[in-house]
Amino acid sequence: MLAGKSGNYIADHWYGRQSLAWSFWVNLVLLRALVFIGQDWFSPVKGSDYSTHSTLVFLLAIFFHGIFFVWQLVGVFRAGAVHIGARGSMANIWGAQLGAIVAFWLTATYAFGAWQMTLPAPDDKAFQARIEIERASKFSFVPSADGQNLEFTGSIELGISKHFARQLKLYPNLRTIVLSSTGGNIYEARGLSKMIRENGLNTLVRSLCTSACTTVFIGGLSRELMPNAQLGFHQYRIDATYSVLNADVSAEQERDRMLYAAANVKPWFLMQMFASRSDEMWFPEIDELLDAGVVTRALDASPPR
Template sequence: MVWNIHTVVRYLTGHWRGEHGFAWSFWINLVLIRILVLVLQEWFRPEKRQDFHEHQVLVLLLALFFHGILFVWQAVGVIRAAELYGRTSGYMAPVWGAQLVLVVAFFWVMTYTIDAWHMTRPVPDNLGIQSALQAERAEKYSIEPTPDGRSLTLNGSLELGITGHLKHRLKSYPDVKQIILASTGGNIYQARGLSNTIRQNGLNTLVMSECSSACTTVFIGGIKRQLASGGKLGFHQYRIDADYAVLNADPLREQERDRAIFLQSGVAAWFLDKMFESQPSDMWYPELPELIDAHVVTDVTPYTNDQ
């Protein structure tokens, strides 16, 4: 049979009227054509990290035709063919079966319609977002060498990535012997990473201004822990204070972990009991004799804040 425009129109009209027979309408005009449409959609799916945003109108028009107009044509023809078969054969089961299949097919088609729409949405630049977040966090702290190159001054919030930054700095400045801390806290996991790094490299810690909250965990990693005249250490109970989700975080469990770290560093148990009694909103700044007696501070330096 030679296919021309008139033949196509007759074929489309014949199915619409239910004249092709139930089996042909169901298996060919519905099942086979629908499978071909879905296979084509999968075939033309954009590559990973790509999208069809620049061709949004075309994609949505194609989705409207194949998942809208074409599906309505398929469904109407199958229903009419099933009804005609039921009237001539006396069996209604095909009618009910066809209706059930069409309900399932409808939801299937809707899924692919939404999928086609998602293909037109701009793919987020995850790498760019991650880089921007890292840059934003890096602006909240600094790790700079002193003029003699024998100390690194860590100043600011303890953000994600700061442990790696410190390790990189230590490679660049191999003569560093101590870390000068000036921080009001931050991420406790990063604080532990910094503390371990300091301990593993045999470095001392020095506070000339303030080191409070999670910063004290960093401070306790020092082999020799020094407090300058005018410097202070602040302690409080743990809490979750982050602008991002911290999965499976339990402040009490984290306190116990750091309690073990402080005990291993020689800090007195009575000091830790008092340390975790302070509410997060009420920072506790122990006096110097108390810090020395509890072995939190092991040495007092002659430095002052304006040196």
């Protein structure tokens, strides 16, 4: 039976005058599926901003996920009551009730999605710019007056290689990179080390260079240490509270051992450099560093800035 005696389709469903099968499969399942498909069809693509139409989206959500959905459910339940009175069978009622529960949770999910459509789309470019500014604030490059020395201070952050590449263009007469850092990102450290090596630059430490900073240091053609300056080595660690896919600390340490081996560092040092735990630090004596070939020259006075 498609319609009741009144001939009003909306009223007939609301008052349970249509059959349970029609009320459930057509008025609930089919029409609800069309609502979901319609929302998926008109949902904004990633990065689009529908917040300018938030009032319209909000009103449509109230109608289709609120008023219209209540009409659907009430009609099914009332048709179920009529079905019991006429046939006394509960099996179809239980099936309809289970379907109504599923429809409710799906509707709640789609209603939440509709609400998200009313929110302004995130500005990915602005967010990325803020991240870049925050990272850049953690390090600095300061050139000497004659443009031959470039002092790097701070943390080795993501994107630092791009900053360093710009410095190389700005100061074509650059000869020495002065390092003062407690480390940071090993991938970026390798990038800096490679650029230093390819440009035939020297490295110098006046005070402290530890962890990933030493990877930058080993890229120098001439590697120099000032009096009381220190190089610190330890095992690598992953600074993340979550599992990082394809992250192998031992493999990363082996890659950096190869960088030291390419710089003619002696085997005994290659075996010792990652012996200390990640929460410890090994500071070799200057004689050890010279003997191993890590440092090529120990200076006795500060060079001019």
